[in-house]
Amino acid sequence: MDEKERILQLRDELHQHNYRYYVENAPVISDQEFDFLMHELQDLEARHPELFDANSPTQRVGSDLGNEFETVVHTRPMLSLGNTYNREEVADFWQRVSEGLMGAPFQICCELKFDGLSISLHYEEGRLVRAVTRGDGVQGDDVTANVRTIRSIPLQLPKGGDWPRQFEIRGEVLMPWSSFDRLNKEREEAGEPLFANPRNAASGTLKSKNSSTVAGRGLDAYLYYLLGEGIPGDGHYQNLEAARRWGFQISKNMKLVDTLEGVFQYIDYWDVERHNLPVATDGVVLKVNSLAQQKSLGMTAKSPRWAIAYKFKAEQAETTLRQVVYQVGRTGAVTPVANMDPVQLAGTQVRRATLHNADVMASLDLHVGDRVLVEKGGEIIPKIVGKSTLQAPPLRESLENDGIEKLPQKGSGEETSIHFVERCPVCGSKLVRYEGEAAHYCPNDTGCPPLILGRIEHFISRKAMNITSLGPETVDDYFSRGLIHDAADLYELREEQLADPLASDNKGVRKILSSIAESKEVPFERVLFAIGIRFVGEIAAKTLARYYGSMDKVAEASKESLMQINGIGEVIASSVVQYFANPANRTFVERLRNYGLKMELGDSQRQAQSDKLEGQSVVISGVFQHHSRDEYKALIEQHGGKNVGSISAKTSFVLAGENMGPAKLEKAQKLGIRIMSEDEFLEIIGNEGGF
């Protein structure tokens, strides 16, 4: 067998093992054997770049290259479902279907309603060719690169299967509870904000610009709707069974029923049992099984008449509100938290619930002593959703002659009305509310302990100074012992201060100190990110570093100068100016300079600057192999060019990656504008990007 054949054979084998492991949970080889085959394939593919295949099992790990999501119009609109919340509404649906089918018998396929985000997958000749998010139902984002990393989604269907040459299958991308818990734990340790529920986590992950991030997050997918010409038969249930044979993950919990009673039994069973599933569900979906009957029932403007969702009730409990306290997060956001009498809710005892923010709190109009309804929906933290209509059990104060009980009156002074705080409960600073944000913030980021801790955690994080041997708990500990007051103090720490006199050796401490010392080599652009200028993320920091070359120049830059840079808008520009206007920040940066941190670009990065693209305006389009889009933008600027958004007669050339948008291509060709490949471009600028 030659190497090409072996590559094809390994791909087939690995696709099958992947299916057995991720869909059937029944692997037939060991993890080691799997890795062994994978390595063999990786080696062979490295020797044969001409045989590259985006659907190869080796591509499941994703890539660090920046994704760009192209908007794609759905072949068939992705409708949503009408919701029902009680038995009467479900019975109404049954009745409507029955009437719509003029009394003909019908079956309903009952399914779980998975709580993730819907996805449309397109297959041609058995290969995954496109994956698109729902978007607004008419058009969505092409997220194929990210979806390829989801192991339970087949990239290549088994050869010789009875799948149609071309079809679409829709389903839900989810983050299982186990992945969700792990992710939030990691985020907590890194001091990053937590995801409120698996749905948000799945959606944030699927829209990540970086498919290798997606690959590491453990997403999963269940498919529940097969569409297209030539799909196997008239039964929706039977079609999904066929799709299961082709390698798709189809829920084993679908059920065909032919009575309304059967529907209720399914609902009642899963209302309880769903808590034992590995993924979040928020209801049940009921679908008329026959495709011919579906067709005859048709659609309303928004949703099909042949299907409906029944939403499980979020579990609620009633208790008494005792007090509202305010938590200051590491970003400075202030969250009102209710302390309540303990109450059992969804299997745990609850005594605290979030009130989200000032607006939510005001709309609830709470008083100390109110009876409140607490709910645990998809979120992990319970919330107060309203006041109970049933008042607190009445005190039998006195019985009037007419026999009517007297209840304590509202506003009688027995209840205290609650209003959002105006000042930070930790440091007393007046809170601010930024435009467009629901939260109030403590602005005292150099003097309020939670904010200082937040800044230190950001400073040491992997993408900033990468002092990861220092965890958030250790930072808290050093801070509370008064060893550090800000991130610059880290560079003053000495072994004798940190060493535990009882420990036999202080390896851990030495590791921390050496990673602090090593961080002095971190390049300037990351130092600029690490100092924590509000709104200056990794990419903006890179852009600023490359444009100005040194901390001094960034610190002197005016808002106008900053705003001339591509990618730097008014919000970032004002924030940079504000940061350096604060003497405390300037002193902080000066101290970092004195400890030896990099305050300017290194020589190799400097050399990368030239005027080779002087006066040229360049349009970027498509998906790139070697650098991300933002990196190309920075490279264009570094070499004196200007990046512009749309093609016109003035455009000098188009820097085109793969899958350049067809409209852009046509326009460029019409205007006779040069289309330059990535490689050509890198050659012209001398490929000294320094990235």
Ligand code: IVH
């Ligand atoms: S069927 C036309 N089945 O619920 C029918 N949807 O508003 C299309 N969902 O956007 C959907 N589990 O994201 C269907 N078993 C299931 C589902 C399901 C979850 C989601 C889906 C859809 C929303 C309905």
